[in-house]
Amino acid sequence: MFQEQTPLNAYVGFDTITQQIEKKSIKRGFQFNVMVVGQTGLGKSTLVNTLFASHLIESKGRHNVDELDRQTTRIEAVSHVIEENGVRLRLNIVDTPGYGDQVNNEDCWESIIKYIKDQHSAYLRKELTAQRERLIQDNRVHCCLYFITPSGHSLKPIDIIVLKKLVQVVNVVPVIAKADSLTIEERAAFKKRINAELAFHNIDLYPYDNTEDYDDEERMLNSSIRELLPFAVVGSEKQVVVNGKAVIGRKTRWGAVVVEDENHCEFIHLRNFLTRTHLQDLVETTSMVHYETFRSNQLLALKGAVSPSSEAAPAKAFTPFA
Numbered sequence: 001m002f003q004e005q006t007p008l009n010a011y012v013g014f015d016t017i018t019q020q021i022e023k024k025s026i027k028r029g030f031q032f033n034v035m036v037v038g039q040t041g042l043g044k045s046t047l048v049n050t051l052f053a054s055h056l057i058e059s060k061g062r063h064n065v066d067e068l069d070r071q072t073t074r075i076e077a078v079s080h081v082i083e084e085n086g087v088r089l090r091l092n093i094v095d096t097p098g099y100g101d102q103v104n105n106e107d108c109w110e111s112i113i114k115y116i117k118d119q120h121s122a123y124l125r126k127e128l129t130a131q132r133e134r135l136i137q138d139n140r141v142h143c144c145l146y147f148i149t150p151s152g153h154s155l156k157p158i159d160i161i162v163l164k165k166l167v168q169v170v171n172v173v174p175v176i177a178k179a180d181s182l183t184i185e186e187r188a189a190f191k192k193r194i195n196a197e198l199a200f201h202n203i204d205l206y207p208y209d210n211t212e213d214y215d216d217e218e219r220m221l222n223s224s225i226r227e228l229l230p231f232a233v234v235g236s237e238k239q240v241v242v243n244g245k246a247v248i249g250r251k252t253r254w255g256a257v258v259v260e261d262e263n264h265c266e267f268i269h270l271r272n273f274l275t276r277t278h279l280q281d282l283v284e285t286t287s288m289v290h291y292e293t294f295r296s297n298q299l300l301a302l303k304g305a306v307s308p309s310s311e312a313a314p315a316k317a318f319t320p321f322a
């Protein structure tokens with residue numbers, strides 16, 4: 001007998017594509033690479049631990065650091081896996097030596113910029129190989145947290161120099177470190193001054209407003225984020241007891257600073273921004289803006305090296321991604 005035929009207007013099912021994609025990407029897992037930059041002692045390691053430590057399930061690299069050896073003297077990447085509700089995030093934290101650690105601070109940023117470019121270069125090389133891997137390991141730095149000294153006055157000349165270099169190659173998110181050393185009023189005034197300085201020097205930070213890809217909702221979210229920047233944050237690896245409850249915080253002689261209390265600091269805003277609202281966009285922007293700029297520059301250089309117009313130059317083996 002005939003099987004009952006499916007009517008032509010029956011359900012086709014391509015609307016499940018979002019679930020199909022979701023299922024695949026959850027299985028594959030996600031990769032997020034964060035770099036921390038700033039002077040030694042500003043609380044970079046502490047903040048990273050405050051942000052992610054509670055969800056950590058696996059770490060590779062330098063993780064069992066004791067206080068003595070925790071000062072970073074070279075660029076180090078530590079890879080973690082964090083998990084929440086069955087979703088796995090591979091997190092690479094790139095720690096950089098602070099300024100003031102080296103005898104010569106003049107070009108302390110050069111190794112940082114080089115590191116970022118090296119990751120782009122490695123990715124491009126893999127992309128160009130004939131036997132392409134189906135999934136290229138992504139070590140490109142998606143977000144650079146830039147730590148500002150809580151002076152309450154202004155940025156340091158070195159901040160301007162380093163920021164100018166960084167924004168050309170990576171998404172930079174500025175934070176005012178150890179914000180507990182400033183009053184709420186001091187923070188507001190400091191932020192204003194910092195933003196005026198950044199504008200004066202044409203330092204364009206993430207999230208960028210010139211992207212046409214954003215819809216109205218995203219644009220509104222981004223402008224509210226921009227008003228908050230730089231996030232004034234406090235980090236801590238210890239718990240304190242407040243009203244009988246153990247919370248992450250810092251005990252001072254005058255009381256406790258509760259890291260996750262938004263009346264105390266903007267840690268929660270930073271964490272939401274990094275993990276809830278902008279993670280995917282940071283990854284995409286890295287790929288579509290920063291990596292794309294790097295890639296087209298490299299390919300142009302390559303084209304220039306082999307085009308007839310470069311006949312004047314002696315034919316040399318060209319190594320574009322050295």
Ligand SMILES: Nc1nc2c(ncn2[C@@H]2O[C@H](COP(=O)(O)OP(=O)(O)O)[C@@H](O)[C@H]2O)c(=O)[nH]1
Nearest residue numbers: 040041042043044045046178179180233234235
């Ligand atoms: N007051 C205050 N101290 C902090 C804060 N974050 C870290 N510290 C302290 O500052 C010191 C240096 O922190 P660390 O994370 O090692 O700084 P890094 O050199 O930038 O990685 C440690 O003694 C921390 O306990 C903060 O938000 N407020």
Ligand SMILES: [Mg+2]
Nearest residue numbers: 044045070072
């Ligand atoms: Mg450190």
